[in-house]
Amino acid sequence: MSLHPSTLALHELLAGATTSVQTTANAENHSQPRPGGSVDLERIQNAVREILAAVGENPEREGLLETPARVARMYAEVFAGLHLDPAVHLQKTFTQKHDEMVLVKEIAFSSCCEHHLLPFTGQAHIAYLPDGKVVGLSKLARVVEVIARRPQVQERMTEDLADLIMRELNPRGVGVILEASHSCMTIRGVRKPGAMTITSALRGLFRSNPTTRSELMSLVFGASRS
Numbered sequence: 001m002s003l004h005p006s007t008l009a010l011h012e013l014l015a016g017a018t019t020s021v022q023t024t025a026n027a028e029n030h031s032q033p034r035p036g037g038s039v040d041l042e043r044i045q046n047a048v049r050e051i052l053a054a055v056g057e058n059p060e061r062e063g064l065l066e067t068p069a070r071v072a073r074m075y076a077e078v079f080a081g082l083h084l085d086p087a088v089h090l091q092k093t094f095t096q097k098h099d100e101m102v103l104v105k106e107i108a109f110s111s112c113c114e115h116h117l118l119p120f121t122g123q124a125h126i127a128y129l130p131d132g133k134v135v136g137l138s139k140l141a142r143v144v145e146v147i148a149r150r151p152q153v154q155e156r157m158t159e160d161l162a163d164l165i166m167r168e169l170n171p172r173g174v175g176v177i178l179e180a181s182h183s184c185m186t187i188r189g190v191r192k193p194g195a196m197t198i199t200s201a202l203r204g205l206f207r208s209n210p211t212t213r214s215e216l217m218s219l220v221f222g223a224s225r226s
C-alpha cells in the first residue's frame with residue numbers, strides 16, 4: 001500500500017525494518033490467549049511502591065497511599081485481554097449471500113505500548129470480503145477490544161487482527177487499518193503531538209487485487225488518498 005508521505009508518522013520511520021521483523025516473529029506467541037491466567041495485584045502494588053520510591057517520592061505520603069492499589073486495578077483492566085481469547089467472538093456466523101465488502105470504520109480503541117507502558121489511542125477500520133459467512137458487526141469491535149487490551153505494538157495488533165479474522169471467518173480477503181496517536185511520542189522522546197501512526201495488514205484479495213485495495217482505501221480515507 002502506498003500512503004502519501006505526509007501521513008507516515010515519524011514513529012514509523014524511526015521504527016524501521018527491525019520492528020517489522022520482530023513483529024512477524026512474535027505474532028504467533030502473542031495471538032495465543034492465556035486462559036485461566038490472572039493478574040497478581042499485590043505484586044503490581046509492590047512494584048509501584050518501588051517505582052515511587054525510586055523516582056524520589058514518598059510512597060507513604062497521603063496522596064500516594066492508595067496509588068499502588070489503584071494502579072494495580074488499572075493494569076488488570078488495561079491488560080485484561082491477555083487472559084481472553086478474541087476468537088470466541090467470531091464463532092457465531094450467519095450464512096449470507098452478500099459477497100461485497102463489509103467495512104466497519106472508526107472503531108475507537110485504546111491500547112498500551114509495550115515499550116513504554118504508555119497508552120496509544122486511535123481508530124481501527126476493518127474490512128472483509130465474505131465467502132458465504134458473515135459475522136455480527138459488533139463482533140469486530142469486540143475483537144479489537146480484546147486484542148487492544150494487551151501490551152502491544154501497533155504493527156502487531158494490526159497483523160493479529162487480520163490473521164484472526166482470516167483464520168476464523170475464512171473470507172476471500174481481510175483489510176485492517178489502524179490509525180493511532182502514541183503518547184510515548186507525544187509526552188516524551190521526540191514530543192510530537194498530533195503525529196499519527198498508520199498501519200495496515202492486507203490479506204487475500206485486498207493484497208492481490210489493486211481494485212479491491214483502492215476501494216478500501218477510498219472508503220476509509222476518502223478518494224483523494226486512494
Ligand SMILES: [Zn+2]
Pocket residue numbers: 113114115116117118182184185
Ligand atoms: Zn512506546
